[in-house]
Amino acid sequence: MERKLIEEINLLESKKLIINLNIVAIVIVLVLTVLGLAFSGGFEIANGFEGVIWLCLGYLLSLVIHEGVHGIFFKAFHPEGKVKFGFKNGMAYATSPGSFYTKSQFFIISIAPFIVLTGLFIFLRFLGVNEAVIYLIFALHTSGCVGDFYYCILLLNRPTGILVEDTEKGINFYSEG
Template structure:
């Protein structure tokens, strides 16, 4: 099957795009923190050293799980594809460079970590884990998903029937034929 490149998204080398995504992430975390303060009478931003340590540890674990979920879904949809994990330009990433996915498959790959981690945090709340710590991890993780949300928006704005190639720098969109 012949593929024709429609658009190349070079996330790692596009300084303007990276800056805009980082600004969006910072705004997102502040909005979520403000909403947490407004809608919870007992919400306190200053949760002490121990709480901050738990938030940092929780966020690091969430980051590892986040990238692991990307990796799992890359493999689910392309079992022969090789998954690589790394850290570049201040961003952790999972990639299956050179693998092709349908629009729906790549949407699932992109949004799955947000869905899985949010569900896990809700589950932990029901187990009695401190809701302030969980909410702060949620706010940090959600803001960290901004690149994934960006990919989802791009996917929604492309026609059905496209193929998406994962690359080490971003993604490429192809038309079939």
């Protein structure tokens, strides 16, 4: 069967898209922080500067885990595909260039890091890790998922039966037939 290109999404090089996603990310982190402050009665990062260091290290670790989860799901759905990791335009990314996925597979690939890390943050909170540090890392991580959420929205608005090609710049949508 021949694949017909429907649309190309260039997430890494479209300045307008990057600006819009960054605006949404800023709104997400601000809203989540305000909600966290409102419902917790205020945050206190234990141990001052040391707590801030833990916050920064935790956030960097969450980025690595986030991209690793994408990589795991890329491989799970397309074992012969090569997975590459990188950082461009202020965004960390995982990609499996030239690999094709069904709509549902790519939705799972896109949303999995948010679900896995949110579960991890909840688990760490129950272990007694500082609430402020965990919540602020959660807020930062959630805002960093904005590109993944964008892909999920795009996928929800596409017909069943499409194929998604992962590229080094974004994704392409194809119809078969």
